[in-house]
Amino acid sequence: MKKVYARPKVLKKAVFHYCPGCGHSIIHRLVAELVDEMDIQDNVIGVPPPGCSVFAYNYLDVDMLESAHGRGAAVATGIKRANPDVLVFTYQGDGDLAAIGTAETIHAANRGEKITAIFVNNAVYGMTGGQMAPTTLLGMKTTTSPFGRDETTEGAPIKISEMLALVKGAVYIERTAVNSPSNIKKTKKALRKAFQAQIDNLGYSLVEILAPCPTNWKMSVLDSWKWVDEVMAKEFPLGVIKDTTGL
Amino acid sequence: MISKTIFAGFGGQGVLSMGLNLAQAAMLEDKSVTYLPAYGAEMRGGTANCTVAISNEEIASPVASSPEFLVAMNSPSLVRFQNQVKSGGVFFINSSLIEANVSREDIDIVEVPANEMAEELGNLKCANMVMLGAFTKKSKVVSLPTLIKGLEESFKKKPKLIGLNTTALTNGYELF
Amino acid sequence: MTKVLMYGNSAIGEAAIRAGCQCYFGYPITPQNELTEYMAAHLGRRKGCSFVQAESEIAAINMVYGASATGVRVMTSSSSPGISLKQEGISYIAACQLPAVIVNMSRGGPGLGSIIAAQSDYFQATRGGGHGDYRTIVLAPASVQELADLTHRAFDLTDKYRVPVLILGDGMLGQMMEPVEFKHTAPSTPPVRSDALRGAKGRSSKIVKTFTSKPTELEEINWSLFRRYQLIKSNETIFETFMAKDAQMMVVAFGISARIAKGAIKSVRANGLKVGMIRPISLWPFPYEKIKQMAEKIKNFLVFEMNMGQMVEDVQLAVEGSADVSFYGRPGGVIPTPSEFARVISRNYFQKGLKIAK
Incomplete structure (x- = not known):
């Protein structure tokens, strides 16, 4: 009998604590599959953030150094500079990467640090209970934008990936989603390319992944998956934003 | 016995290197020495000064609130620091640029035509070394041979300049 | 070298x-x-x-x-x-x-x-x-x-x-x-x-x-x-003592102010004032034990810092009320001179009724 599905070696035998329908578990699995397939388990350091994915190390069987909120890119810089042969990835949410960690992110990219950011955009602060994120859509209700995000007082959703595309040291930036089998496949392909760009010493790479958060969006899982396509991807179009890797 | 000196002048007159060379020589003579340049906002605006303290024992403070010696390479420096100098101290004045009009009577004044003497050597830039030579003769804080030895050390990367600066030091030293 | x-x-x-x-x-x-x-x-x-x-x-x-x-x-x-x-x-x-x-x-x-x-x-x-x-x-x-x-x-x-x-x-x-x-x-x-x-x-x-x-x-x-x-x-508690042996008053200072204090102490010693110094080199751990021991014999401490009085609290903790602790400080980036601090020491010394060596 042909085996078509197995737990990746790098995915620990633990039950995910994530909510049903959450994008994190899918993204974790994709990272685990890639580390397996690229055979780099003994040569990876991951940098998880505070937030829902703070327990990423409970699931991914690789060396990990937990970062302070927003500082992933700086922590990864320190790791990579001291130890250039290791593959270093940060795992960051929208609040982490695009609000409190904006400076660290832009400057790490600008220095062309050979690191990869896995940027999970679900348009809310998840772990703290659904507050407004820098990527929250206009009109979207959150616990800190109870009347809907208002552009005149809260600004528009920030497109950090497009901003980073202007930075020379960033060599590969793609926006994907994990709300359908085909999008999940594309996400894996993008992550592979981002890792490869790092292994080839080309520069900074980032994959922005639109991920559903049914709990904080107060939707059913199916509705949240649909919402990614119908609403979120309109504001944050999917596809390659920058690619100078030649890969 | 501790002696403190303030070196002051325009930026570009080699004021800091006068202090540095003196400090270097004091170190070679195994004395305690501190060198403190004025820095930050004080540095802007084209004036420069530094303080060198030399002693046979530990130096408490590198700051000169009442120094024994003032080396003034231009008029503003003389105006600024003349009232700080200890009674019985010495002013070394670059007489090429300063009309010595000192109001204090408790101070010994040594006039050194540093610019003219440097020009005679064909390079105005060594006016500071002429002055340092004269300063060394009168103050006796270090000896001329160690000063020259220290100079060879500080001009290691520009050996061409050692000859000129040594002559400038010696001429200053032999001025009186 | x-x-x-x-x-x-x-x-x-x-x-x-x-x-x-x-x-x-x-x-x-x-x-x-x-x-x-x-x-x-x-x-x-x-x-x-x-x-x-x-x-x-x-x-x-x-x-x-x-x-x-x-x-x-x-x-x-x-x-x-x-x-x-x-x-x-x-x-x-x-x-x-x-x-x-x-x-x-x-x-x-x-x-x-x-x-x-x-x-x-x-x-x-x-x-x-x-x-x-x-x-x-x-x-x-x-x-x-x-x-x-x-x-x-x-x-x-x-x-x-x-x-x-x-x-x-x-x-x-x-x-x-x-x-x-x-x-x-x-x-x-x-x-x-x-x-x-x-x-x-x-x-x-x-x-x-x-x-x-x-x-x-x-x-x-x-x-x-x-x-x-x-x-x-x-x-790992490290400190330096200076002229502490016969001291009736101990100055406590660290870093650059300890240098200034040392200069001041030398000059008041020349006038017969029995003043010494302890300089904490490790500020944490702080030499509480050493100062406590000293306070058994020496009843006057004068803390000197370039601030409004911070380490003085550690000295007070160390002496546990068994000695008098005074403070002199210059905040804001003012660098006191040795002679200024020597005057402070002398004033403090005589106010406490301490005696000059013969």
Whole structure:
């Protein structure tokens, strides 16, 4: 009998604590599959953030150094500079990467640090209970934008990936989603390319992944998956934003 | 016995290197020495000064609130620091640029035509070394041979300049 | 070894390189720029070493955190306002029990304050500085030679105890030149700790983290930190005494003000005043025991700091009410002169009714 599905070696035998329908578990699995397939388990350091994915190390069987909120890119810089042969990835949410960690992110990219950011955009602060994120859509209700995000007082959703595309040291930036089998496949392909760009010493790479958060969006899982396509991807179009890797 | 000196002048007159060379020589003579340049906002605006303290024992403070010696390479420096100098101290004045009009009577004044003497050597830039030579003769804080030895050390990367600066030091030293 | 004339800031850099420091992350701020510049010129191009001018002090300390986890010797430096920004990272480094050397060439505060030397960061330095229950070892040099020596010692201490070490200097020490002798030569290959996080080669994967959802687990982490702090207190308290033997009054001062105090004490001694000094070199751990012992015989202490009175609280704690503790300070970046402090000592001495030696 042909085996078509197995737990990746790098995915620990633990039950995910994530909510049903959450994008994190899918993204974790994709990272685990890639580390397996690229055979780099003994040569990876991951940098998880505070937030829902703070327990990423409970699931991914690789060396990990937990970062302070927003500082992933700086922590990864320190790791990579001291130890250039290791593959270093940060795992960051929208609040982490695009609000409190904006400076660290832009400057790490600008220095062309050979690191990869896995940027999970679900348009809310998840772990703290659904507050407004820098990527929250206009009109979207959150616990800190109870009347809907208002552009005149809260600004528009920030497109950090497009901003980073202007930075020379960033060599590969793609926006994907994990709300359908085909999008999940594309996400894996993008992550592979981002890792490869790092292994080839080309520069900074980032994959922005639109991920559903049914709990904080107060939707059913199916509705949240649909919402990614119908609403979120309109504001944050999917596809390659920058690619100078030649890969 | 501790002696403190303030070196002051325009930026570009080699004021800091006068202090540095003196400090270097004091170190070679195994004395305690501190060198403190004025820095930050004080540095802007084209004036420069530094303080060198030399002693046979530990130096408490590198700051000169009442120094024994003032080396003034231009008029503003003389105006600024003349009232700080200890009674019985010495002013070394670059007489090429300063009309010595000192109001204090408790101070010994040594006039050194540093610019003219440097020009005679064909390079105005060594006016500071002429002055340092004269300063060394009168103050006796270090000896001329160690000063020259220290100079060879500080001009290691520009050996061409050692000859000129040594002559400038010696001429200053032999001025009186 | 021969002596060289060097800026205090540069001497720290040279000593760090000789101690095997492999990474330095910094951000410009006066009066410590010569150190960042020294590392840019001398560390950046060494084989296997790295220098980064970070985008902020916060980024710099987080780079330190990342590099330290991979087992290398690492340093950052700043001055007062920048050290406030680094406190976030220092707390994480302390929590993860990672080694790091942090230099504060302090300046006047609060706020942007001034760029001149001051000692007003004593509280921040000796009480941990950031959030949470932790301490850092704090070393307070008083000369360029000591800056070099204590920098080397800082790297050894931080590796030994896995507690961040803070060097608390000031703008004056950093900006002045003095002769200095380096007692070590740089290792050809910088050391790497065996517990380093460098990928799970030949072992299972490892996690370095600070967050836990279990209060009892965090309680145990706090206990283990404090057991180590007890060990440091008993092993690593360092201080210098000066003319203490027959003293009827003890001056307590650290860093640059201890130098000034020493000059003042020499001059009042010439007038027969029996004054001595204790200079804490480790500000944490603080020499409580030594001062307590002294207070059994000596009933007058005069604390001298370039701030509004911070270390004086530790002296009061140390004497436990058994001696009189007075204070004299100049805040804001004013550098008192030895003669000014000599007058303060004399006034204090005679007010206390103390006698002059025959």
